[in-house]
Amino acid sequence: MLYHSTRSRQNVVDSAQAVLNGLAPDGGLYVPAQLPCLDVKTCLQENTMAMATRIIGAMLPDVPQMPELVSKAYVGKFETEELTPTVDTGKFTVLELFRGPTSAFKDVALCMLPQLLTKAKSVKGMPEDILILTATSGDTGKAALAGFQDVEGVKICVFYPHGGVSAVQRAQMVTQEGSNVTVCAVEGNFDDAQTGVKNIFANAVDGTLPGGTGARLSTANSINIGRLAPQITYYFKAYADLLKRGQIAMGDEVNFSVPTGNFGDILAGYLAKKLGLPVGKLICASNANNVLTDFIRTGCYDRRRPLHKTISPSMDILVSSNLERLLYFMSQDTDLVAGLMAQLNTDGHYQVPGELLKEIQTEFWAGCCDDEGARQTIGKVFREQGYLCDTHTATGWAVAEEYVSQTGDQRPMVVLSTASPYKFPAAVLSALEESNEPDEFKQMERLQELTGVPIPGNLQGLQQKKELHTGVIPKDQMLPFVTKL
Numbered sequence: 001m002l003y004h005s006t007r008s009r010q011n012v013v014d015s016a017q018a019v020l021n022g023l024a025p026d027g028g029l030y031v032p033a034q035l036p037c038l039d040v041k042t043c044l045q046e047n048t049m050a051m052a053t054r055i056i057g058a059m060l061p062d063v064p065q066m067p068e069l070v071s072k073a074y075v076g077k078f079e080t081e082e083l084t085p086t087v088d089t090g091k092f093t094v095l096e097l098f099r100g101p102t103s104a105f106k107d108v109a110l111c112m113l114p115q116l117l118t119k120a121k122s123v124k125g126m127p128e129d130i131l132i133l134t135a136t137s138g139d140t141g142k143a144a145l146a147g148f149q150d151v152e153g154v155k156i157c158v159f160y161p162h163g164g165v166s167a168v169q170r171a172q173m174v175t176q177e178g179s180n181v182t183v184c185a186v187e188g189n190f191d192d193a194q195t196g197v198k199n200i201f202a203n204a205v206d207g208t209l210p211g212g213t214g215a216r217l218s219t220a221n222s223i224n225i226g227r228l229a230p231q232i233t234y235y236f237k238a239y240a241d242l243l244k245r246g247q248i249a250m251g252d253e254v255n256f257s258v259p260t261g262n263f264g265d266i267l268a269g270y271l272a273k274k275l276g277l278p279v280g281k282l283i284c285a286s287n288a289n290n291v292l293t294d295f296i297r298t299g300c301y302d303r304r305r306p307l308h309k310t311i312s313p314s315m316d317i318l319v320s321s322n323l324e325r326l327l328y329f330m331s332q333d334t335d336l337v338a339g340l341m342a343q344l345n346t347d348g349h350y351q352v353p354g355e356l357l358k359e360i361q362t363e364f365w366a367g368c369c370d371d372e373g374a375r376q377t378i379g380k381v382f383r384e385q386g387y388l389c390d391t392h393t394a395t396g397w398a399v400a401e402e403y404v405s406q407t408g409d410q411r412p413m414v415v416l417s418t419a420s421p422y423k424f425p426a427a428v429l430s431a432l433e434e435s436n437e438p439d440e441f442k443q444m445e446r447l448q449e450l451t452g453v454p455i456p457g458n459l460q461g462l463q464q465k466k467e468l469h470t471g472v473i474p475k476d477q478m479l480p481f482v483t484k485l
């Protein structure tokens, strides 16, 4: 199956090459020239693994042996065989995406990406090792480390801002085992770490570092189509669960509310709809960084604003990369997309044509919720539904409520839950009771005592685990550090 860039149709590659390349040479993102056909009814009757095999296989048909790859990626790694269970809270249905090895929704994609990448590498006869470089503000780093741990032919190096991630997140990363993993703190903030990584890429010649070990540089971020494709599956899985519970009949439309940052998760929902799943509205939920709310309401994307630090840090983003793919899918116009992206780069904003905005608004609805609103929602959902959710999920829940009250839309609503409440214990605990406890691990214990919701296995006993990666380097030392890997 052929893929080309969102910004031009000139260079086409097959789906295996698209996974290997990550980003198209013109800076655009890879999109399929034509979406595949999927037998939706059959797919909905299958178990999650078979569903994943069918869907990822349809999106990436040039990566062979998909059943083996799916089973290597997921079997025994998640808390449940169904990977992403749904919970009927009596009000909304919650789709739990955080039952994976690091308790974050990114596990769904980052368990699969290494399998896709190494298979694509062997199909394309690429002999060099791949070196994955990632700067993380907390969540992605650990999920990527866990996904790539001991994967042959791949090394991974994660940089995080020294003092800039939570104690739990740091403990998760610095205790990571694996012969091919490196974790290092950088003196500076997340932007410094991110800039450092971009700098390293800019120093590469034909994908490798001069004077280095010859490994090909790559990233694990969500612009890779190999990260997006696995996320389509759980929309089907949620729909199948509603069918099984008799809450819908085949063909009924279901709405999804998605806590959104880089627009990857919600775009997977749009792709599920394009593949034939009866999806109603896709609700784009943001925190105080509400660039996307403004965009979906007005058609004007404007990143010229301060970045707010919130209690839902995985959504603290001003430039949502995957939105570029939506603009392409909806307009089919690569010149338009190239122009808008160039304008975003030079002017910091763009406005889409009225026709395109109308089309976006038929598929999407958007809202935002600040920290106070998220805290109140956590408290209310726990008191009224007996369900404990994290800060990102609370944002999705609050915006879903706003949507229903403004539109009166009665179709079933699925709220995507993107993290375990135990990944953000300070904020979640403060939503339930006054607390002066500064220690995050004690906060977790208190939260468990208070709610009866068990701490996930991977977050238990983190404090006792051996710290394997304690290095801290100045930000200007990142390039020499990586050159030695």
Ligand SMILES: *Cc1c(COP(=O)(O)O)cnc(C)c1O
Binding pocket: 104, 105, 106, 139, 140, 222, 259, 260, 261, 262, 263, 264, 265, 266, 314, 315, 392, 418, 419
């Ligand atoms: C990454 C992340 C999101 C945002 O997902 P996008 O695909 O970037 O929109 C939301 N919640 C959590 C917990 C995340 O880690």
